[in-house]
Amino acid sequence: MKDIQNIVILTGAGISAESGVATFRGPDGLWEGHRVEDVATPEAFARDSDLVQKFYDERRAQLATVAPNAAHLALAELEAKWPGDLLLITQNVDDLHDRAGSQKLLHMHGELSSAWCLACDGRSPFTGQMALDPACPQCDQFGHLRPDIVWFGEMPYQMERIELALTQCDLFVSIGTSGAVYPAAGFVQSARHYGAETLEMNLDPSEGSFHFHQSRMGRAGELVPAWVEEILSHGLC
Secondary structure, eight states: OOBOOOEEEEEOHHHHHTTTOOOSSOTTSEETTEEHHHHSSHHHHHHOHHHHHHHHHHHHHHGGGOOOOHHHHHHHHHHHHOSSOEEEEEOOOSSHHHHHTOOSEEETTEEEEEEEETTTOOEEEOOSOGGGOOBOTTTOOBSOEEEEEOOTTSOOTTHHHHHHHHHHOSEEEEESOOSOSTTGGGHHHHHHHTTOEEEEEESSOOTTGGGOSEEEESOHHHHHHHHHHHHHHHOBO
């Protein structure tokens, strides 16, 4: 058993699925009835911006119908009580970690509740409908907002900060991820390379399960609170 000081946690669609948020790519290959290639690429936005804007407007509106679950709340509790460093990285674009109370939080794929202005390059909190071509909250120009979402072909946010944290952590934990989407799928290998213990919690084994020292299978809403109680009590992985 290893003494743990610094923790990096990665969360994916599986943690929010238990709150009723649709997973990014369902068993039929679609995301809320659309081909991912039609709503999650820069090319799709250039080809049919109305479709893309309406799609994310609907996803943004759905946030009001869901709430953080026990796993989100447990991670916020861990952050509040953990004496060492902790960084929570999420691939999810929902705001459930934020609403649960997590603050040491990095949205590597962007946020539904944020707008990116292509005119001034500013990013602003946003809860309305971009399909209506509203004015940018920063530069007041109309018709230049896009979802502040990292689409396929674009670079995830704050990769330098993430890579540094992976070199310094004692424990890397992956929760509710498929292990199929890079660069996030490679985080476990980076953390192990620098000596970290690694733990996966998932409903089913991910594509990268064999990279982890430990794997725990089950619902995040059950596994994560139990693990948080365990590590807060003993400080061990």
